[in-house]
Amino acid sequence: MKKLFGLVLSLVLALGVVSPVSAKGQEEQTTFTVVFKNDQIDRASIENLGGTITYEVPEIGLAQVEAPSDFAKKAVNLEGVTAANPTLTFEAPEVASIPFESSSVSTEDAALWETYQWDIKRLTNNGATFEEHSGSHDVVVGIIDTGIDLNHPDVQKNLLPGSKNFVPAGGIYGADKSEKADPTDVQDRNGHGTHVAGSIAANGAMLGVAPNAGFKAYRVFGAEGGAQSAWIMAAIVSAANDGVDVINMSLGGICSKGQVYYHNPVTGEKERLGSDIAEYVAYQKAAKYAEKKGALIVTSAGNDAINAGNPRTVTDLANEKYGELGYEFQGASVYAPGDLPNVVTVSSTGPEDELALYSTYGNGYVDVAAPGGNYELYLEYLRAGKLNEYLSNQLQINEFAFSTVPSVEYTYNKDGSIRNYRYVEPSYGWKVGTSMAAPKVAAIAALLFDEHSGASPKDVKVMLQQTAEDIGVTGHDKEFGHGLTTVYSAFE
Structure with missing residues (x-):
């Protein structure tokens, strides 16, 4: 079978650009996110302020509201409201892909393992851990991302029934005709989610960290790579209700804990x-x-290469990024969901166990690290004007993270927004980012759940931290947290 390989060359690979979203066709209406106390959504109070609830996640008291532009300053004073602001939209980055053709690849014998998978080898002792710790369908990973390539032979055997789509008709900008609000349409139009899934549970021409683990896809991003925050929250709740054991979220953004x-x-x-x-x-x-x-x-920890353990630094970055969108942050700002105490936040390493150039880090922020790839050599060749030499010699093999992706083609509207997509074939590609590090830890967490029946999320987080391989300076540090999470160290 002919395969298409894609090299991802983007130097900014963080999910999480934030922007206010205006309600389409209503110039004086804005879309707001409102969180209610005690998970009680108060429709009457919203309507009294001229708002209309268009989307809700009742389990956590979250509502998306279309209302006049001055709605938020009134809503925050309501007794039953915890917080309200113009809706934040999490954007995936634009990525440049340089494809090239290879010879036919067998999907039966891990034909790509030896040449391309330095990162998975690092975590599995060159594959030795597969003999005793490869996962099972008794434990399920929920991947909240861009969906999954339903036709890719490397991920099909571990994709379980029950995947869901949260992208509404038209997609993030209302222009994508392929988005019809079908809750079962989880086909990946972007590639990010399939790349993540391959790192977790591929079993074919390439192998994931847990090649027999089961997973489900919860699609919140379309081809454009954007998602409203309410869709992401709904996906978390849905995955939890479905009984998944691990939720991988290779995404995030900056939020404030100070004055907004x-x-x-x-x-x-x-x-x-x-x-x-x-x-x-x-x-x-x-x-x-x-x-x-x-x-x-x-x-994922994020790809801003800053110390997230310093709230002032995060606030400065937030104002730099989002000031032009009308936001002003004062006081402490943090990454979400990475800053939350009950999640596992993962920084990214390169092929020599170094902190990747782009990786966000910080004491009290990063829990563990995993290989997400690096681009030091790429930058060296780029600065020297020798990028063609880098690509022709496929030097990305030794520093980028390799995994499954769909090959797709797009048609565009006059404004540059995606109108539709055409699926071409299952493919592979290289990417770098903390997005590529987190799923490897999610896979190891799934293996631990599989091994320790009845373990709680807190138990498994502690296991990941306590068994991590110490790299960098001795002991806990701001770059790698407790260290590099590997399969073999988790089961010593």
Whole structure:
């Protein structure tokens, strides 16, 4: 079977650009996120302020509301409201892919293992751990991402029934005709989610960390790579209700725990939105909900290359990124869901166990590390004007993370938004990012759940921390947390 390989060359690989979203066709309406106290959604109070609830996650008291532009400053004063602000949209980055053709690849004998999978080898003692610790369908990983390539032979055998789609008709910008709000449409139009899934549970031409583990896909991103925060919260709750054991979230954004202001472009006013942003509160509630249901959330640390253990640094970055969108942050800011105490936050390492150039880090923030790839050599060749030499010699093999992806083609509207997509064939590609590190830890967490029947999410998090291989400076550190999580160290 002919395979297409893609090299991802983007230097900014973080999910989590934030922007306010205006309700389509209603110039004076804005979409807001509201979190209610005691998980009680108060429709009457919302309607009294001129709002209409368009989406809700009742299990955590989250509602998405279309309302006049001054809604938030009024809603935050309601007795039953914890937080309200213009809705945050989490955006996947644009990635550049350079494909090339290879010879036919057998999907039966791990034909790509030896040449391309340095990262999985590092965690499995060159595959030796597969003999006793390869996972089973008794333990399920829920992947909240861009979906899954339903036609890819390397991931088909471990994809379990029950995957779900949370992307509404039209997608994030309302222009994607392939998005018809079909709750069963989990086909990956982007590639990110399938790459993540391959790292966890591929079993074919390539192998994941847990090649016999079961997984389900919860699609919140379309081809454009954008998702409203409410869709992500709904996916967390749904995965928890479905009884998954591990939830992988290779995504995130910056939220405030200090004062948040919004410079309203319609009224010209500077509106105080309170001491918490609604999305952070929602993440807190969703993570607690998942934990009570028995699911451990594993998330990526982010790709901003800053010390997230310093809230001032995160606030400065938030103002730099989102100031032009009308937001002003004062006081402490954090990454969500990475900052939450009951999730496992993963930084990224390269082929020499070094902290990747892009990886966010920080004491009290990073729990463990895993290989997500690096691009030191890529940058060296790029700066020297020798990128073609880098690509022709396939030097990415030794530093980027390799996994499964779908090959797709897009058609575009005049404004550049995606109108539709065409699936071409199952494929493979290289990516770098903490998005590629987190799923490897999620896979090891699944193996631990499989080994230790009845273990709680907290138990497994502690196991991951206590068994991590110490790298970097001796002991716990800000770059790798407790160290590199590997399969063999987890079962010593």
